[in-house]
Amino acid sequence: MRILIVGNGKMGRAIGALARAKGHEVETIGRPENIDGCGLTPERLRGVQVALEFTLPDAAPTNLARLIEAGVPVVCGTTGWHAELPRITRLVEGRGGALLHAANFSIGVHLFLRAARALAAEFAGRSGFDGFILEEHHAAKLDAPSGTARVLQTRLRDADREREYPITSIRAGSFPGAHVVTYDGPYETVVLSHTARSREGFAAGALAAAEWLPGRPGVHTLDDMLSGVRR
Numbered sequence: 001m002r003i004l005i006v007g008n009g010k011m012g013r014a015i016g017a018l019a020r021a022k023g024h025e026v027e028t029i030g031r032p033e034n035i036d037g038c039g040l041t042p043e044r045l046r047g048v049q050v051a052l053e054f055t056l057p058d059a060a061p062t063n064l065a066r067l068i069e070a071g072v073p074v075v076c077g078t079t080g081w082h083a084e085l086p087r088i089t090r091l092v093e094g095r096g097g098a099l100l101h102a103a104n105f106s107i108g109v110h111l112f113l114r115a116a117r118a119l120a121a122e123f124a125g126r127s128g129f130d131g132f133i134l135e136e137h138h139a140a141k142l143d144a145p146s147g148t149a150r151v152l153q154t155r156l157r158d159a160d161r162e163r164e165y166p167i168t169s170i171r172a173g174s175f176p177g178a179h180v181v182t183y184d185g186p187y188e189t190v191v192l193s194h195t196a197r198s199r200e201g202f203a204a205g206a207l208a209a210a211e212w213l214p215g216r217p218g219v220h221t222l223d224d225m226l227s228g229v230r231r
């Protein structure tokens with residue numbers, strides 16, 4: 001496939017390496033050529049079959065709008081821009097475009113979220129335990145809490161309406177990301193955690209989404225893509 005990666009940071013580079021290794025034709029556009037989305041012109045996008053958007057929270061909505069207006073299916077992994085999702089969704093629907101967005105493209109996190117929801121359902125109605133979330137990411141990550149932590153909190157609250165599940169965020173060091181749900185009572189502690197060891201897991205999930213999306217109009221999440229898939 002002919003793929004455009006918008007954003008030449010840690011994730012853009014990891015996705016590019018993986019996509020080239022799989023035989024895709026890859027182009028990348030970074031910030032210097034794309035201030036306020038100015039590089040995403042119809043001429044530049046001609047022949048691009050799918051785009052992957054991994055930039056910064058303040059850049060993503062403009063990039064997405066330009067890609068959708070040009071009719072390019074887009075996979076977005078940037079976090080921290082989701083207040084704009086209703087506007088972007090209207091644009092996708094109005095243009096018959098295709099967008100798949102996910103705060104976390106790792107399969108392990110997808111399964112972790114399902115397990116966390118099941119665990120919260122077990123704790124629902126049982127007092128005596130505090131439930132809370134800890135998330136840790138490298139010092140350069142801009143948004144806090146992480147997009148994954150926000151999704152996790154929503155899933156937990158949906159399954160257990162008695163707890164708030166407050167989030168504590170740590171930004172330090174260089175690790176790719178960890179999320180921990182803890183239930184702590186006076187005599188015991190229950191912990192469920194996911195730790196990413198490298199960015200390749202996110203990159204592989206994002207690339208799989210890019211291979212899946214063309215020809216599927218609408219706004220999708222990773223759940224839509226993975227639903228029914230068990231490996």
Ligand SMILES: NC(=O)c1ccc[n+]([C@@H]2O[C@H](COP(=O)([O-])OP(=O)(O)OC[C@H]3O[C@@H](n4cnc5c(N)ncnc54)[C@H](OP(=O)(O)O)[C@@H]3O)[C@@H](O)[C@H]2O)c1
Pocket residue numbers: 006007008009010011012029030031032034035036037054055056057059063076077078079080102103104105106140141202
């Ligand atoms: N969904 C997932 O699985 C997943 C996994 C990891 C990370 N993320 C998210 O993905 C995003 C990127 O992460 P990262 O680790 O790659 O961050 P990063 O290393 O900081 O890279 C972001 C890149 O975007 C570039 N950029 C900014 N504005 C741009 C524009 N208008 N056009 C093109 N490029 C632009 C930046 O350029 P400059 O260097 O010039 O600023 C930078 O190179 C973040 O929001 C992060 O939270 C998602």
